[in-house]
Amino acid sequence: DTGVSQDPRHKITKRGQNVTFRCDPISEHNRLYWYRQTLGQGPEFLTYFQNEAQLEKSRLLSDRFSAERPKGSFSTLEIQRTEQGDSAMYLCASSLARVRRADTQYFGPGTRLTVL
Amino acid sequence: AQSVTQLDSHVSVSEGTPVLLRCNYSSSYSPSLFWYVQHPNKGLQLLLKYTSAATLVKGINGFEAEFKKSETSFHLTKPSAHMSDAAEYFCVVGIYNQGGKLIFGQGTELSVKP
Numbered sequence: 001d002t003g004v005s006q007d008p009r010h011k012i013t014k015r016g017q018n019v020t021f022r023c024d025p026i027s028e029h030n031r032l033y034w035y036r037q038t039l040g041q042g043p044e045f046l047t048y049f050q051n052e053a054q055l056e057k058s059r060l061l062s063d064r065f066s067a068e069r070p071k072g073s074f075s076t077l078e079i080q081r082t083e084q085g086d087s088a089m090y091l092c093a094s095s096l097a098r099v100r101r102a103d104t105q106y107f108g109p110g111t112r113l114t115v116l
Numbered sequence: 117a118q119s120v121t122q123l124d125s126h127v128s129v130s131e132g133t134p135v136l137l138r139c140n141y142s143s144s145y146s147p148s149l150f151w152y153v154q155h156p157n158k159g160l161q162l163l164l165k166y167t168s169a170a171t172l173v174k175g176i177n178g179f180e181a182e183f184k185k186s187e188t189s190f191h192l193t194k195p196s197a198h199m200s201d202a203a204e205y206f207c208v209v210g211i212y213n214q215g216g217k218l219i220f221g222q223g224t225e226l227s228v229k230p
Contacts, residue, residue, distance in 0.1 A: 004159075031215065031216065033217065033218075035218075040223075041222060041223070042206050042208075042220030042221055042222050042223050043160070043206075043218075043220050044220070045217045045218065045219070048215045048216075048217055050215065055215055056214060056215055056217065091159075091160070093160075093218075095216060097215075097216060103210075103216055104150070104162055104165060105216070105218060106162070107152075107159045107160040107161075108159060109158070109159040110159060
């Protein structure tokens, strides 16, 4: 068990550029989550996948954001036309889902995005 | 709607003294509750979780939390603080009928003085 990994760990970009982040979950986990954490705040839910299906998206996820999880393995989160307000830590988590329980989510180290 | 309120944004204790981090939750059904810890420049780590098996939950590093339904509280305690406990602590509620997504509190920063 190598844990959840995220790449890159840090990304600095200019306003208006597109960025893409990658998350590799724990191998047998069927659920994958994305959260965003701004300075001094707790993480906020963005979206989640059950296998390859994206089942819920937060209202925080504007149409500039898109997430995919092809083949139910790794996931990517893309932000188009970045804005300074997108600067945050983007966290990925995975879990092994069981019916009618909120199971333990294991978090990756995060990708810190800075938009200049 | 489910929500979590951490009653203190910052707690300072001396090494060797007890720790109490307070958390109240709001949930329309029996919740799954968690405490996570975040050390500077490190990822979120699970301390403990409550899923209705026992009201007193023991976690890692000597931490424990008690679920009190009548008070809608899930406070985190530790008998004796260690310098390495200094970190940000998050009380979290899990929403099982929404894919298990987590709702985080605002966090409590714990400082430990020598």
